[in-house]
Each structure stands twice: as C-alpha cells, then as structure tokens.
Amino acid sequence: MAPKNSSDKEKAAWELIRQLEINTWEAQDNLLKAKISQSFFTNKSRDLTFPFKVGDRVVLSTLHHWREYKAPGKKRVAKFMPCFDGLYKIMDMDKEHSTVMLDLPNSPNLFPTFHTSQVKPFHENNAMLFPSREFNHPPPVITKNGKEYFIWDIIDE
Known part of the structure; x- marks a missing residue:
C-alpha cells in the first residue's frame, strides 16, 4: 500500500510493484498447474506393479x-x-x-x-x-x- 502523502511518481511506483507481485503469483500458479498436468499425463501410462519377474x-x-x-x-x-x-x-x-x-x-x-x-x-x-x-x-x-x-x-x- 502506498502512503497517503505520496507524490504521483511514488504512487505509480507502488502500483508497478503491486502489479509485479500479482504477475509473479500468476506465473507461479501457472507453473504449478503445468507441473500437475504433466505428472497426470505421464502417470497415465505407468503401471503400479513391476511388469517382469526373474526368468521371464x-x-x-x-x-x-x-x-x-x-x-x-x-x-x-x-x-x-x-x-x-x-x-x-x-x-x-x-x-x-x-x-x-x-x-x-x-x-x-x-x-x-x-x-x-x-x-x-x-x-x-x-x-x-x-x-x-x-x-x-x-x-x-x-x-x-x-x-x-x-x-x-x-x-x-
């Protein structure tokens, strides 16, 4: 939050910092969504049991x-x-x-x-x-x- 007795340049700087924080949070959320999506589609083809045994x-x-x-x-x-x-x-x-x-x-x-x-x-x-x-x-x-x-x-x- 910008202080009450600040100039227009200071308000613009505070607004820019706030927008950068919001963009960073959105980027982190999108990276997490992509990671979850990748793991979901990768794990679709994986089997929980080992497919082979000794002697096969x-x-x-x-x-x-x-x-x-x-x-x-x-x-x-x-x-x-x-x-x-x-x-x-x-x-x-x-x-x-x-x-x-x-x-x-x-x-x-x-x-x-x-x-x-x-x-x-x-x-x-x-x-x-x-x-x-x-x-x-x-x-x-x-x-x-x-x-x-x-x-x-x-x-x-």
Whole structure:
C-alpha cells in the first residue's frame, strides 16, 4: 500500500510493484498447474506393479543399436533393421530404478542392464489362434534313397 502523502511518481511506483507481485503469483500458479498436468499425463501410462519377474523371456529394442548395425563397410540401411532383437532371459531386476539385467550370451561387450522401456515381454505364438503366424518347416528333398533335409546351422550341441 502506498502512503497517503505520496507524490504521483511514488504512487505509480507502488502500483508497478503491486502489479509485479500479482504477475509473479500468476506465473507461479501457472507453473504449478503445468507441473500437475504433466505428472497426470505421464502417470497415465505407468503401471503400479513391476511388469517382469526373474526368468521371464523378453526381446530387446534395437533403437540404440543402429550404430553397430550401420558399421562402416557394411552396406545396410537402418530402416531395414529389425525393431527388436533376440530372445533373452531376465537374470535380475531393480524395481527401484525400473531396470532389468539380461542374460546376453552372444554379446559379451554389451552392458547387460536395461531400462524396462527398452524390453518387451516375449509371447509364444498360439498356433490355434493365429495359424498364419506359424513358421512352416521346409519340406524334405525326396531322392531315390529316401527323404533328405538340408541343415544350415546347428543351434544346440
């Protein structure tokens, strides 16, 4: 409040200070509203329970692995890179930081801890519900000695 015996300049200064205080309060209120709105919309997609448990099988996002995929000398295009890689087993979890540790047998140089946003649960195909998603084995080659199969890789010893 401006004193009663003040000049016009002093009154204008007091009014300016009062208006600055009001503007500051409004800005603080708007910042608080924005913070509440952001937290509301962010928390809509969050789950209160941890989505994984030790032993679950997951696939890993390849979003941050494009550099290795497009290594110099390899004629590859990133848009043809698969979105998810492998089938990995969860070895350990940290619920406080929302991270999981994966068993990465073929990637010894890769740090095995990932945020849960980078992994997705693996669901086995149900051939009864989705028969078109079933991978068909190639038919055998029939020769005069009988059926023969071509083997490209030995997966398990």
